[in-house]
Amino acid sequence: NAGVMQNPRHLVRRRGQEARLRCSPVKGHSHVYWYRQLPEEGLKFMVYLQKENIIDESGMPKERFSAEFPKEGPSILRIQQVVRGDSAAYFCASSLGVRDRVNYGYTFGSGTRLTVV
């Protein structure tokens, strides 16, 4: 299955530590999106990246959160100095991009469940 791979599936961090979440998109997909899902809520958009570029980060908190999608390797969502409120499921999705109207669509990964203790 060459879907979106996210790791780790579960991540536990103490308050103040750093969390790194990884996302490998579907082979051939150059667009990556990160979403956060809190209990009883839908998915909230965080950031949209293409290779080496951040296209839209309007949903990212201004502090402690950053994302990258390097030329080689997975996309990384990094949360510094985690707090309890960061506990959530973080989903990554990839796509071919908005120009591919026939095949346009997102493929989601299984998510990383972050628990801050």
Next chain:
Amino acid sequence: AQSVSQHNHHVILSEAASLELGCNYSYGGTVNLFWYVQYPGQHLQLLLKYFSGDPLVKGIKGFEAEFIKSKFSFNLRKPSVQWSDTAEYFCAVKMGSQGNLIFGKGTKLSVKP
């Protein structure tokens, strides 16, 4: 503000009952519309999508949805639900030229055997 609303937070049905889940969005331009399903502990799976053409879209597992542009709606339907349809259902909209999707808060469906 651009938003997606799902009217029902939790729907409980008996097997063989008909299902309709509401979804409305607030955006006056071109939209692409999606319904996703999330089974417990799993990732989102695409049920169906609408880009253009016939506003009645058929998806997997017997689901369908109808785009009514004048009502800004994209309701999901299934004539006869099964216990295995128990899951959370999310409506999502791509608005205009934006790359990302905007999701509704989801509707939990519980089907009693």
